[in-house]
Amino acid sequence: MKAAVLHEIGGVPRYEDFPDPVAGDDEVLLDVRAVAVENVDKLIAAGTHYASRHYVDQLPAIPAFDGIGALPDGTLVGFGNPRRPYGALAEKTVVAKGAYMPLADGIDPATATVLGTAITAMSLKTAAGFVPGETVLVQGATGVAGRLAVRVARLLGAGRIVATGRDDDQLREVRALGADAVLNTSAPDEELERAYREAGADVVLDYLWGRPTEILLRALVPRSFAFPKPTRLVQIGESAGAALTVAAESLRTSGVEIYGAARRLDAATMQELYRQVVAWTLSGELTFDLVRVPLSDIETAWQRTDLRGRRLVVVPG
Ligand SMILES: NC(=O)c1ccc[n+]([C@@H]2O[C@H](COP(=O)([O-])OP(=O)(O)OC[C@H]3O[C@@H](n4cnc5c(N)ncnc54)[C@H](OP(=O)(O)O)[C@@H]3O)[C@@H](O)[C@H]2O)c1
Structure with missing residues (x-):
């Protein structure tokens, strides 16, 4: 498969071939549909975030720890925590069964990356x-x-x-x-x-x-x-x-x-907030400024400094 591959801490991920992940018994393979690239992803890849040691504990590695993907039956889900060294910035990734949530109907994958x-x-x-x-x-x-x-x-x-x-x-x-x-x-x-x-x-x-x-x-x-x-x-x-x-x-x-910000949050409250944000999005009351780029452009996109409040979203394939 194609992936954004990080070869060194502090480096820029490159668009390259990477071995396809193979799902174990408790895992599922996902086709990645959209991934937001945020500052936290860059800090992790730069080794300056407290989570760097967790997410980049081996090299080469694929950056980004969440995104939107399709299950083998085509269901769209939001996923998190791919098994390292796999990350979200690839055509495919692998996560533990249950480390995903179905997407609300009608929300496109790129927009879904910004709901959180x-x-x-x-x-x-x-x-x-x-x-x-x-x-x-x-x-x-x-x-x-x-x-x-x-x-x-x-x-x-x-x-x-x-x-x-x-x-x-x-x-x-x-x-x-x-x-x-x-x-x-x-x-x-x-x-x-x-x-x-x-x-x-x-x-x-x-x-x-x-x-x-x-x-x-x-x-x-x-x-x-x-x-x-x-x-x-x-x-x-x-x-x-x-x-x-x-x-x-x-x-x-x-x-x-x-x-x-986490005060008074629990699973039920998160669901309620998610539903409200989805409703505003579907009605057009809440809009999102996105810059969609193909995975093949990751090297240039990773280094962009002209986003001005727009979220960079990588759309593989
Ligand atoms: N992304 C999320 O889902 C999420 C969720 C919860 C919390 N957060 C946190 O919220 C913060 C903003 O996230 P974001 O996604 O909105 O990032 P972003 O789009 O990169 O925006 C960063 C903002 O911070 C400003 N800024 C950066 N350095 C500054 C400084 N030294 N002094 C004053 N302003 C400065 C930037 O101003 P300029 O535009 O002038 O550069 C820009 O307005 C981050 O700490 C992030 O971890 C993010």
Whole structure:
């Protein structure tokens, strides 16, 4: 079969022949139909992600750990965790029986690869207990996940949406998607802190962490004695840094509540969120910006830096 083959940690996968996987008794062979290439896949292949040792424990290897495929009977499924060194970026892969879920009817495989990213924004409801009419700040709104969060916040009935990013051109695009106001996080610290304070937010969906969120937490500290309505912050991503410093007074006096996106998630809730996102997708209320490329273009596609909030989706065959 053809596959994207990684020969060295930190290298770029190449389109090459690779031995076909053979399914064991507890495994199933899948024809791969679509795979989203995300930053996490690149970090794993670069050896800089904590999961690198797990997913790239032998070379050569095929990157990407999830995707959409067809079972031998043709049923389309979302799958995860191929048996190493097989990965998702190939014509075929092999997974444990049960390591897949049938796709909702009517969703095309490329779009299906991005539904999980949209679901992260549903943590607005599950983790933060959002109620319609509240102000939502999407921290890191110019990426794929952030742009989807702006759309989802609108669909859930946000009263006002504030979007942040570090590039004015992209922030204009995010405004066109439905944000009511935008903030550029590349402003100097004091200016940014003032902008956050003026923007206000009931709930923050945070895809950045690092410096921008450190300043945001500072901005929540009341400047005079008051009983502020605490902001709820949902931590989802870390594009701007894996760590930050929180001054004790930020928590003490603002009453800010910080949740992980997984708060209140269980299998039944995930099903419910999935069904909602699928319904919006099928009705056309939720749209996805994808760049579809054939597997044969993987080497160039892997190195693209012009995606601007569009998800790269590799479509084998
Ligand atoms: N993909 C998922 O399904 C998923 C699910 C849950 C969580 N997450 C996490 O959410 C985060 C965003 O994911 P994504 O898929 O949206 O990625 P993405 O499309 O690559 O977007 C990354 C975003 O982060 C911004 N950014 C990168 N470095 C920055 C920095 N130093 N300072 C400020 N902004 C910075 C980028 O700004 P520019 O556009 O200006 O470069 C872009 O808006 C990641 O941490 C990811 O692991 C992703």
